[in-house]
Amino acid sequence: MSDVLKSPPAAPFTGAKVLAVTSGKGGVGKTFVSANLAAALAKRGHRVLVLDADLGLANLDVVLNLHPKTTLHDVFTGKATLDEAIVKAPGGFSVLLAGSGMVEYSRLTPEVRDEFMDVLRSLMPRYDVVILDTGAGISDVVLFAVSLASEVLVVATPEPTSLTDAYAAIKVLATQQKRQHVRMIINQTARPGDGRAITTQLQQVLDRFVTTGSGRSVRLIHVGDIPADPSVREAVMRRQLLLVNVPGCPAALAISEVARKLDESVISPSEFGGRKTTVP
Numbered sequence: 001m002s003d004v005l006k007s008p009p010a011a012p013f014t015g016a017k018v019l020a021v022t023s024g025k026g027g028v029g030k031t032f033v034s035a036n037l038a039a040a041l042a043k044r045g046h047r048v049l050v051l052d053a054d055l056g057l058a059n060l061d062v063v064l065n066l067h068p069k070t071t072l073h074d075v076f077t078g079k080a081t082l083d084e085a086i087v088k089a090p091g092g093f094s095v096l097l098a099g100s101g102m103v104e105y106s107r108l109t110p111e112v113r114d115e116f117m118d119v120l121r122s123l124m125p126r127y128d129v130v131i132l133d134t135g136a137g138i139s140d141v142v143l144f145a146v147s148l149a150s151e152v153l154v155v156a157t158p159e160p161t162s163l164t165d166a167y168a169a170i171k172v173l174a175t176q177q178k179r180q181h182v183r184m185i186i187n188q189t190a191r192p193g194d195g196r197a198i199t200t201q202l203q204q205v206l207d208r209f210v211t212t213g214s215g216r217s218v219r220l221i222h223v224g225d226i227p228a229d230p231s232v233r234e235a236v237m238r239r240q241l242l243l244v245n246v247p248g249c250p251a252a253l254a255i256s257e258v259a260r261k262l263d264e265s266v267i268s269p270s271e272f273g274g275r276k277t278t279v280p
């Protein structure tokens with residue numbers, strides 16, 4: 001395993017906060033969370049970009065109903081500039097879409113790594129938040145994308161298979177990347193309080209079996225729950241953004257609450273209320 005995968009970069013670039021949205025198992029709601037969290041943070045006054053970092057199975061374009069002519073693939077191959085590939089999404093944020101041409105990048109090579117880092121380095125001064133919508137699991141590409149982020153959000157559902165896979169992914173993040181903490185979003189919950197109970201259970205297992213490089217166990221921070229909500233599926237089917245089209249539904253309200261918490265704890269922690277203020 002190459003060195004770059006072993007530890008998170010120590011503030012490698014300046015500018016935006018980089019948040020990686022990842023999971024153990026696929027299909028748990030990473031893209032849904034990434035897109036709607038971006039809209040919620042944009043609503044709070046932040047300049048936000050979502051980078052489709054699920055290189056092999058990119059589908060952010062489908063969720064947002066965007067049909068870009070230019071994608072990350074064209075930037076990587078030198079056919080287009082970054083500006084040409086950045087697209088405005090409904091919801092007031094920007095996206096950089098991978099496109100189907102990215103399948104060839106689903107294997108981590110030194111070129112993919114360099115291109116990816118160059119793109120991120122160029123994006124960071126221009127945004128307050130960059131969200132990496134990564135793939136699931138613990139492949140090299142996923143771990144590399146996550147290694148570029150200062151904060152990791154693990155999305156899991158209450159299903160046992162999702163939780164065991166989340167455990168495996170967190171274990172790797174703690175041992176290989178020496179993450180001291182990981183933030184948890186429990187999606188598709190049935191009852192209030194489910195996510196906190198699940199996070200506590202996961203924490204107990206991690207405390208017993210996993211220690212970080214410093215000998216301490218990795219700390220899970222429960223950011224919030226998003227209830228299972230039929231409006232989510234309906235919005236996906238209509239290719240609409242939930243936060244824009246059904247802002248009052250339970251899942252949208254939950255995402256807004258997650259955004260508020262992240263804003264106050266991670267994005268603008270020193271500012272009262274977490275709202276971005278313009279510095280003259």
Ligand SMILES: Nc1ncnc2c1ncn2[C@@H]1O[C@H](COP(=O)(O)OP(=O)(O)O)[C@@H](O)[C@H]1O
Nearest residue numbers: 027028029030031032188227228229232233236
């Ligand atoms: N809170 C929710 N309530 C109901 N359905 C959901 C919820 N979150 C996600 N889904 C369903 O799960 C599907 C997969 O979500 P997606 O974000 O594409 O997963 P991933 O990016 O992790 O593969 C969505 O298309 C949607 O139908």
Ligand SMILES: [Mg+2]
Nearest residue numbers: 030031054059
């Ligand atoms: Mg996805």
